[in-house]
Amino acid sequence: MPDDAPPTPPRPEPRALRLALVAAALVLVAGGVAWRYGLLPGSRPSARANAIMVIAPYRYQGTWVFDDASAGLVREPFVAGVPEMIDVLVKDIPDAEQGFRLLFSARPFPGHQKELTWLRGDSEGNYYSIDDPPMEGWICPAMFKYYAQAPEHLYVKAEPIKQP
Numbered sequence: 001m002p003d004d005a006p007p008t009p010p011r012p013e014p015r016a017l018r019l020a021l022v023a024a025a026l027v028l029v030a031g032g033v034a035w036r037y038g039l040l041p042g043s044r045p046s047a048r049a050n051a052i053m054v055i056a057p058y059r060y061q062g063t064w065v066f067d068d069a070s071a072g073l074v075r076e077p078f079v080a081g082v083p084e085m086i087d088v089l090v091k092d093i094p095d096a097e098q099g100f101r102l103l104f105s106a107r108p109f110p111g112h113q114k115e116l117t118w119l120r121g122d123s124e125g126n127y128y129s130i131d132d133p134p135m136e137g138w139i140c141p142a143m144f145k146y147y148a149q150a151p152e153h154l155y156v157k158a159e160p161i162k163q164p
Contacts, residue, residue, distance in 0.1 A: 010135055052105045053146055056161060057086065059097040066102075067105035081137030085130060086117050089158035106151035116154040126150040 057066040057078070064078040064086045078086060090096035103109070116128035124141040143150065 025054075050105055051107060054103050055144055056099050057102055058099040069143070071142070073142055073145065076140075076142050079138065081135060081141065082139060083137075084112075084133050085116075085137050086158070088109055088133065088135070089156065093158060093160050096158070096160075100160055101161050103159070104146075104159045105155050106147065106153065108155050109155075110158075111157055112155040113157045114155070117157065118150055118152050118154075121150065128154060 001137055043112075055066045055068055057064045059065075060075055060077075065075045066078075066082045067076070068073050074077045086102075087103075093100050103112075106111075108115070113131075114130050116130055118138065119127040119129055120129075122138065125138050126143065127136055127138050139150075
């Protein structure tokens with residue numbers, strides 16, 4: 001070996017190398033978990049950050065629909081049992097057909113009217129039920145504009161757009 005060659009760095013001890021590999025694996029796993037559960041900024045691009053969301057459904061050609069420009073939805077219809085659930089929610093709101101405010105959240109909030117409970121996934125949507133009156137309805141894949149995965153519970157409240 002020539003005298004002007006740089007010295008060879010010492011090799012890490014096998015134990016230190018194993019610890020470094022385990023630490024790197026833990027960082028990768030923890031990062032993956034944090035990403036999956038939306039704990040890192042930008043890790044849930046399809047989910048909204050708000051705890052309570054609001055849309056303004058209205059009747060269009062005989063069914064309840066809503067628009068949400070920020071989610072790219074225009075006249076998104078409620079179908080398969082959900083229109084009947086909405087009818088229950090708005091029974092005391094005058095002129096609800098022209099539009100009402102629907103607040104919804106995956107967490108309970110003060111004044112919510114109904115709790116929807118997840119039953120099962122089907123195709124790309126999800127079935128939810130309410131207890132009083134007993135009803136079941138299918139929420140379409142547009143829900144994933146608001147949640148990265150189907151919440152176990154949805155809490156909802158309907159109120160007039162124009163407060164009396």
